[in-house]
Amino acid sequence: MPELSRGEVRHLADLARIDLSDAELDHLAPQLNVILESVASIQGVAGDDVVPTSHPIPMTNVFREDVVVPCLTPEQALAAAPEREDDKFAVPRILGDEQ
Amino acid sequence: MSWIRKTAAEQADALAAGEVTSVELVQAHLDQIAATNGDLNAFLHVDVPGALAQAAASDERRSAGSPLHALDGVPIAIKDVLTTEGLPTTAGSRILEGWIPPYDGTVTARIKAAGLPILGKTNMDEFAMGSSTENSAYGPTRNPWDHDRIPGGSGGGSAAAVAAFQAPLAIGSDTGGSIRQPGAMTGTVGVKPTYGSVSRYGVIALANSLDQLGPVTRTVLDSALLHELIGGHDPKDSTSVPTPVTGLIEAAREGAKGDLSGLRVGVVKELQGDAWAPDVVERFEESVDILKKLGADVVEVSLPSFVHAMAAYYLILPAECSSNLAKFDAMRYGRRVTPEGSPSAEEVMKVSRDAGFGDEVKRRIIIGTYALSSGYYDAYYGQAQKIRTLIIEDFRRAFESVDVLVSPTAPTTAFPIGEKVDDPLSMYLQDLATIPANLAGVPGISVPSGTSREDGLPTGVQFLAPVLEDARLYRVGAALEAALLEQWGGPIVPAAYQSKESS
Numbered sequence: 001m002p003e004l005s006r007g008e009v010r011h012l013a014d015l016a017r018i019d020l021s022d023a024e025l026d027h028l029a030p031q032l033n034v035i036l037e038s039v040a041s042i043q044g045v046a047g048d049d050v051v052p053t054s055h056p057i058p059m060t061n062v063f064r065e066d067v068v069v070p071c072l073t074p075e076q077a078l079a080a081a082p083e084r085e086d087d088k089f090a091v092p093r094i095l096g097d098e099q
Numbered sequence: 100m101s102w103i104r105k106t107a108a109e110q111a112d113a114l115a116a117g118e119v120t121s122v123e124l125v126q127a128h129l130d131q132i133a134a135t136n137g138d139l140n141a142f143l144h145v146d147v148p149g150a151l152a153q154a155a156a157s158d159e160r161r162s163a164g165s166p167l168h169a170l171d172g173v174p175i176a177i178k179d180v181l182t183t184e185g186l187p188t189t190a191g192s193r194i195l196e197g198w199i200p201p202y203d204g205t206v207t208a209r210i211k212a213a214g215l216p217i218l219g220k221t222n223m224d225e226f227a228m229g230s231s232t233e234n235s236a237y238g239p240t241r242n243p244w245d246h247d248r249i250p251g252g253s254g255g256g257s258a259a260a261v262a263a264f265q266a267p268l269a270i271g272s273d274t275g276g277s278i279r280q281p282g283a284m285t286g287t288v289g290v291k292p293t294y295g296s297v298s299r300y301g302v303i304a305l306a307n308s309l310d311q312l313g314p315v316t317r318t319v320l321d322s323a324l325l326h327e328l329i330g331g332h333d334p335k336d337s338t339s340v341p342t343p344v345t346g347l348i349e350a351a352r353e354g355a356k357g358d359l360s361g362l363r364v365g366v367v368k369e370l371q372g373d374a375w376a377p378d379v380v381e382r383f384e385e386s387v388d389i390l391k392k393l394g395a396d397v398v399e400v401s402l403p404s405f406v407h408a409m410a411a412y413y414l415i416l417p418a419e420c421s422s423n424l425a426k427f428d429a430m431r432y433g434r435r436v437t438p439e440g441s442p443s444a445e446e447v448m449k450v451s452r453d454a455g456f457g458d459e460v461k462r463r464i465i466i467g468t469y470a471l472s473s474g475y476y477d478a479y480y481g482q483a484q485k486i487r488t489l490i491i492e493d494f495r496r497a498f499e500s501v502d503v504l505v506s507p508t509a510p511t512t513a514f515p516i517g518e519k520v521d522d523p524l525s526m527y528l529q530d531l532a533t534i535p536a537n538l539a540g541v542p543g544i545s546v547p548s549g550t551s552r553e554d555g556l557p558t559g560v561q562f563l564a565p566v567l568e569d570a571r572l573y574r575v576g577a578a579l580e581a582a583l584l585e586q587w588g589g590p591i592v593p594a595a596y597q598s599k600e601s602s
Contacts, residue, residue: 004469009465012465012468012469012472013461013465014449015468015472016421016425016452016464016465016468017425017428017445017448017449017452018449018452018453018456018461018464018465019446019449019450019452019453020453020461021453024453024458024461027458028458028461028462028465031462031521031523032462032465032466034523034524035413035462035466035523035524036466036469038409038410038413038524038527039410039411039413039414039479039483040410041407041410042407042410042411042414042479042482042483042486043478043479043482044482045407045482045485045486045489046482046485046486046488046489050485050488050489051485051488052481052484052485052487052488053484053485053487053488053491054308054484055308055338056294056308056309056487056491056537056538056539056540056541056566057294057295057338057340057540057566059295059337059338061337062334062337064334072201072202076201077201079199079201080198080199080201080431080432080433081431081432082429082430082432082433082434082435083435089430089431091430091444092437092441092442092443092444092446092447093441093443093444094443094444094445095443096443096445
């Protein structure tokens with residue numbers, strides 16, 4: 001079972017868009033390794049003959065009729081926006097410095 | 100006896116008989132909340148004007164002879180994981196601080212359509228991640244039995260509110276035991292219904308394939324009343340099962356008569372042993388003896404894959420939650436923290452998510468991201484899904500020879516606040532007995548089984564039934580409850596909340 005290095009934890013946090021501080025890395029990295037070690041026991045438990053289950057109850061996709069139903073007004077939908085411009089969500093720039 | 104001491108069923112009967120008004124009931128509970136919530140922190144938000152207005156409307160319907168439901172006018176609390184239009188909904192997280200949803204979840208809508216006044220929103224571990232309610236960004240909930248101890252989690256707020264007579268009914272959510280384990284910790288009843296039988300629309304998802312809303316109450320009958328109210332197919336939830344779950348109230352009334360002849364009960368072999376505190380085991384064995392006396396046929400059954408349930412759960416859940424919580428990106432709603440300069444959207448996301456999420460949420464998101472990354476997917480997430488299959492097969496085989504399974508709900512009684520907060524693994528062990536039901540989608544109930552001889556704190560016994568056979572839980576749960584109440588001479592109640600009259 002490979003141990004997660006500090007650098008790997010930082011990489012995973014970056015992938016998950018969480019800006020961990022150095023102190024958080026010190027605190028969380030060892031805990032993550034303890035957790036991973038405890039779940040490693042499942043490797044090899046089930047062989048190729050076992051079908052994976054993603055969902056406890058068998059399901060089929062469902063569709064509804066393509067009809068217009070009442071929905072949120074722009075005012076309701078934007079009420080919790082951190083920032084808005086007219087009837088739109090305002091977001092910070094989406095391109096990086098080098099772009 | 101004051102109104103808050105009465106069960107929801109008794110309150111409903113009193114309303115029907117004209118002995119009390121909904122406004123009086125709601126006011127009595129609001130008074131109890133005002134008197135005790137400073138200590139308990141069970142409610143994150145109390146809606147005094149809203150609850151009283153709903154109560155007044157209920158009283159008008161009642162005097163016009165047209166109540167909406169048997170529980171019309173009986174107050175209820177809702178875990179802060181379910182959206183309530185116009186009322187703050189935080190899921191215990193800083194990232195949703197101050198968010199007021201523009202819509203009702205389906206269960207909220209059903210509660211409103213039945214006329215139950217909503218007292219407020221209850222505390223929980225952040226995004227329902229935890230077994231103690233200490234992971235709430237708004238401070239821990241305290242156990243009414245001992246204010247220095249946890250009330251269980253993640254639904255410690257709902258369980259504590261019901262145990263401390265702040266509400267007769269509450270909604271909880273159970274992803275790995277978050278309704279049942281707090282039930283055991285606080286001496287209350289909690290039910291995790293069959294997966295898909297109660298709508299998840301409007302539930303802030305932790306893990307979609309595991310989450311289920313359910314009742315939190317002081318009696319088995321009250322849980323049945325609430326369960327039938329909130330259950331049933333919902334076109335807004337694509338995982339909602341079309342088959343209605345019925346006969347719950349009837350089963351609870353039948354069970355309370357105390358005859359379990361012909362019921363085959365399986366004691367789960369894998370949910371025994373050193374992990375279980377001796378005082379919990381003592382109460383459990385006493386409950387099993389009672390089941391036998393009531394006519395049940397008790398045998399031991401083995402579900403060998405249960406030993407892998409916890410590991411599978413702590414891969415499946417983080418995988419699903421790492422994906423679910425990606426929506427908290429500080430762009431459309433939720434907390435936005437903008438660093439200095441001219442940051443990009445991605446930089447704002449990273450800083451906002453670091454500031455908005457607590458430690459346990461970060462741990463699980465990172466584990467989930469790891470488990471889903473290419474190269475590790477088959478070894479972790481893929482294996483976990485296969486173990487899920489093995490556990491479902493274990494249940495299927497077990498239910499060929501028994502009608503229900505039984506185990507203690509949690510391995511210990513309530514532990515001191517702070518004891519496990521930085522020891523995630525030991526916290527995870529709290530859900531040893533409750534997790535398999537979520538992996539397989541089967542229903543479960545936790546019923547109080549007494550108090551520990553050692554520390555005087557409550558213990559719980561858990562029953563599990565096959566998918567869509569929730570009624571079996573109510574029959575056996577009500578039978579055990581009735582026998583224990585007779586033995587105790589009344590319900591077990593936290594000492595500090597025993598005799599204070601508030602109405």
